[in-house]
Amino acid sequence: MPEATTQYRVESDGVAVITLAYPPLNALHPQLLKSLFENLDRAHRDPSVKAVVVVGSNNNFSPGFDIQQFRNQAGGGGIDNQINAAICSVLEGGPKPTVAAINGVALGGGLEVAMGCNARVCTPGTRLGLPELSLGIIPGFGGTQRLPRLIGLKKSIEMMLTSQPIKHEAALQLGLVDALAPSLDQLLPVARKYALDMAEGRKPRVLSLNRTDRLEPLSEALGIFEFARMEATKKAPGLKHPQLCLDAIQYGVEHGGAAGLVKEGESFSQAASLDTHKALVHIFFAQRSTKKIAGITDTDLKPRQLKTVAVIGGGLMGSGIATALILSRFNVILKEVNQQFLDGGMSRIKSNLNSRVKKGAMSQAQADVALSKVKGALDYADFKKVDMVIEAVIEDIPLKQRIFADLEKETRPDCILSTNTSTIDINLVGQKTKASDRIVGAHFFSPAHVMPLLEIVKTEHTSKQVILDTLDLSSRIKKTPVLVGNCTGFAVNRVFFPYTMAACMLVDMGLNPYNIDKVIAGKFGMPMGPFRLNDLVGSDIGLHVGKNFLDSFPERVYVTNLIPLMNQHKRLGEKSGKGFYKFDDKRKASPDAEIMPIITESRTSAGLLKDPTKPPRLTDQEVIEFIFFPVVNEGCRVLSEGIVDKAADLDVATVMSMGFPATKGGLIFWADLVGAAYIVKKLEAFASMVGPKAADFFTPCDYLLSAARSGRKLEEGASKSTSSKL
Numbered sequence: 249m250p251e252a253t254t255q256y257r258v259e260s261d262g263v264a265v266i267t268l269a270y271p272p273l274n275a276l277h278p279q280l281l282k283s284l285f286e287n288l289d290r291a292h293r294d295p296s297v298k299a300v301v302v303v304g305s306n307n308n309f310s311p312g313f314d315i316q317q318f319r320n321q322a323g324g325g326g327i328d329n330q331i332n333a334a335i336c337s338v339l340e341g342g343p344k345p346t347v348a349a350i351n352g353v354a355l356g357g358g359l360e361v362a363m364g365c366n367a368r369v370c371t372p373g374t375r376l377g378l379p380e381l382s383l384g385i386i387p388g389f390g391g392t393q394r395l396p397r398l399i400g401l402k403k404s405i406e407m408m409l410t411s412q413p414i415k416h417e418a419a420l421q422l423g424l425v426d427a428l429a430p431s432l433d434q435l436l437p438v439a440r441k442y443a444l445d446m447a448e449g450r451k452p453r454v455l456s457l458n459r460t461d462r463l464e465p466l467s468e469a470l471g472i473f474e475f476a477r478m479e480a481t482k483k484a485p486g487l488k489h490p491q492l493c494l495d496a497i498q499y500g501v502e503h504g505g506a507a508g509l510v511k512e513g514e515s516f517s518q519a520a521s522l523d524t525h526k527a528l529v530h531i532f533f534a535q536r537s538t539k540k541i542a543g544i545t546d547t548d549l550k551p552r553q554l555k556t557v558a559v560i561g562g563g564l565m566g567s568g569i570a571t572a573l574i575l576s577r578f579n580v581i582l583k584e585v586n587q588q589f590l591d592g593g594m595s596r597i598k599s600n601l602n603s604r605v606k607k608g609a610m611s612q613a614q615a616d617v618a619l620s621k622v623k624g625a626l627d628y629a630d631f632k633k634v635d636m637v638i639e640a641v642i643e644d645i646p647l648k649q650r651i652f653a654d655l656e657k658e659t660r661p662d663c664i665l666s667t668n669t670s671t672i673d674i675n676l677v678g679q680k681t682k683a684s685d686r687i688v689g690a691h692f693f694s695p696a697h698v699m700p701l702l703e704i705v706k707t708e709h710t711s712k713q714v715i716l717d718t719l720d721l722s723s724r725i726k727k728t729p730v731l732v733g734n735c736t737g738f739a740v741n742r743v744f745f746p747y748t749m750a751a752c753m754l755v756d757m758g759l760n761p762y763n764i765d766k767v768i769a770g771k772f773g774m775p776m777g778p779f780r781l782n783d784l785v786g787s788d789i790g791l792h793v794g795k796n797f798l799d800s801f802p803e804r805v806y807v808t809n810l811i812p813l814m815n816q817h818k819r820l821g822e823k824s825g826k827g828f829y830k831f832d833d834k835r836k837a838s839p840d841a842e843i844m845p846i847i848t849e850s851r852t853s854a855g856l857l858k859d860p861t862k863p864p865r866l867t868d869q870e871v872i873e874f875i876f877f878p879v880v881n882e883g884c885r886v887l888s889e890g891i892v893d894k895a896a897d898l899d900v901a902t903v904m905s906m907g908f909p910a911t912k913g914g915l916i917f918w919a920d921l922v923g924a925a926y927i928v929k930k931l932e933a934f935a936s937m938v939g940p941k942a943a944d945f946f947t948p949c950d951y952l953l954s955a956a957r958s959g960r961k962l963e964e965g966a967s968k969s970t971s972s973k974l
């Protein structure tokens with residue numbers, strides 16, 4: 249383990265430079281903070297020192313408090329609010345003026361240390377922010393007090409509630425940063441001069457905690473707090489830590505910065521004791537660990553620099569994938585079967601880029617450069633130049649097999665051949681080739697240029713080099729990869745199918761689909777309920793994908809007539825103007841009484857209830873459990889079959905694909921908080937509620953049962969891992 253410390257030197261101009269040093273980014277480990285405190289004291293006591301500059305090593309200031317400590321020590325990672333308050337107070341009000349010299353990022357505690365200094369200097373490209381809420385805590389080194397005093401309440405509350413950093417230009421404009429150094433080699437000279445200017449009275453020495461000039465008048469401030477609280481509740485109903493953050497800010501505005509610091513400490517401790525904090529810290533590390541695959545990323549293998557990728561099929565998926573690739577500067581060949589389809593694909597790519605320009609995510613000039621990276625093709629003439637192919641045609645096995653047989657002939661022997669299938673066995677796709685070592689699944693989620701997850705599906709034949717290259721491609725196109733084994737539905741769609749089936753079962757039992765959606769979205773925190781999602785995806789797609797599960801897992805599926813009937817009535821969802829909901833021309837969804845006869849027909853054919861006039865009365869909590877406990881059960885099968893490398897991968901996959909709330913830590917983390925024994929008991933109760941026709945849907949798998957019996961956590965016991973099979 250590298251040492252967490254600070255280095256101290258006094259320059260010839262009398263400026264003491266204290267360097268934060270803890271690779272890779274200078275996270276604020278308690279040892280580093282202790283050393284910072286000691287060196288500040290040393291500088292203040294040394295009569296030859298006129299001023300102090302704090303800087304980071306490795307060309308970075310600091311990403312904040314060491315998040316590892318939150319993992320090691322529950323309830324706030326052993327943060328000592330007193331020593332932190334002492335550091336900031338010595339920085340701010342000690343005998344010598346202080347300047348933070350910032351490069352890279354100053355986030356969380358990193359920015360708070362910088363705000364404790366009397367001034368801040370940064371380089372172009374620096375990012376500054378307080379993202380603590382994204383970890384379920386609140387700023388705890390004075391950030392709730394100093395940021396509003398430096399830049400005003402409105403912007404500071406926005407920065408804290410969204411956890412979004414700002415760039416150097418905005419920081420300068422807002423007054424968070426006092427001066428810009430034109431380049432990294434000028435950072436220390438500019439910061440030292442600024443510090444001496446303060447020491448020698450040429451510039452005022454500012455104590456941000458005492459400032460009030462940037463705070464809005466109290467009556468206006470109260471309005472800002474009211475609005476922010478409403479917005480926070482609307483965005484994340486039931487979450488406590490955003491309100492705790494606002495409590496601390498408001499208290500400081502009403503009672504002064506010093507009292508606000510005390511309140512901040514209390515609110516921080518409260519937030520740090522909540523499950524939300526544990527869940528979000530888990531997701532932070534889980535997301536980074538999906539890229540680390542034992543036997544691949546820890547070997548001497550190096551990823552090859554893929555430059556040109558061909559995408560076969562310019563439909564919704566293919567054009568989205570091509571967009572993601574050109575946005576990250578890959579050369580792309582988009583292949584279609586005829587000019588009309590090719591034109592359609594190209595115009596979808598253009599429209600994806602245009603919508604980014606409209607949203608301000610890129611300039612028109614950048615969009616033009618991106619578009620110039622894609623070239624259309626109707627044949628394989630240029631495929632010898634291609635480093636990787638991503639096939640994204642319809643889910644038709646013979647068609648995919650034909651394409652792969654062609655690709656084997658038309659590409660170089662080192663070209664990676666991948667398929668974007670969402671459910672089909674990868675071995676089946678490559679069955680007509682001898683290229684199995686270079687075949688891999690690259691399962692994108694729609695819209696592919698937006699959704700952050702990439703499921704990389706390996707078979708027993710896929711080479712390690714191909715897996716490593718695909719992991720690398722994933723990072724380059726800014727997707728989080730999850731490496732999964734080959735089975736129907738892989739990891740994500742495997743755990744997704746009981747979600748829809750359980751929701752349909754509830755409707756067949758007499759519950760109202762709109763109420764179910766309200767509970768699952770509003771109460772549980774999914775981005776939308778299962779029926780609204782069905783309308784987004786399309787009932788036809790749902791039926792098609794669902795068939796794979798009916799065929800592959802007949803012993804544990806629930807066969808409903810609801811989705812087939814929606815298809816029969818051409819209620820395909822948003823694209824046909826009506827599904828479970830009806831849609832206006834702005835695609836706004838509203839309930840539609842016309843679906844009642846369809847629901848009645850489905851209920852009658854399901855025959856789940858002895859007395860259909862008496863549907864069960866389920867609480868909201870029971871609706872949540874009825875839908876999510878079968879999902880957990882399937883997740884346990886995915887773990888025990890080694891489809892994912894570790895439970896945390898499934899957590900990341902569920903958060904980044906189905907929108908499982910990150911604040912609950914992903915599927916298995918949440919299930920462990922609930923407890924396997926309780927889940928088994930409820931699954932058994934649901935089985936007896938629905939009777940023999942659907943009871944098998946709830947049968948707990950061995951993995952879940954054994955965890956329930958032994959008290960073992962679900963995350964602990966994957967019996968075999970994909971990496972061990974490599």
Ligand SMILES: C[C@H](O)CC(=O)SCCNC(=O)CCNC(=O)[C@H](O)C(C)(C)COP(=O)(O)OP(=O)(O)OC[C@H]1O[C@@H](n2cnc3c(N)ncnc32)[C@H](O)[C@@H]1OP(=O)(O)O
Nearest residue numbers: 275311312313314315316355356357379380387388389536
């Ligand atoms: C009291 C205080 O108010 C409380 C706090 O300060 S809580 C901390 C608040 N800060 C944050 O939330 C920032 C967290 N970090 C980040 O957002 C991103 O890491 C970043 C923008 C700084 C860099 O992103 P990126 O370049 O993609 O690199 P990334 O892979 O994330 O990080 C590099 C390594 O640094 C580690 N790291 C980053 N920030 C860290 C932190 N604050 N503590 C510990 N480790 C950290 C990562 O885990 C990763 O380690 P690994 O290589 O072993 O996986």
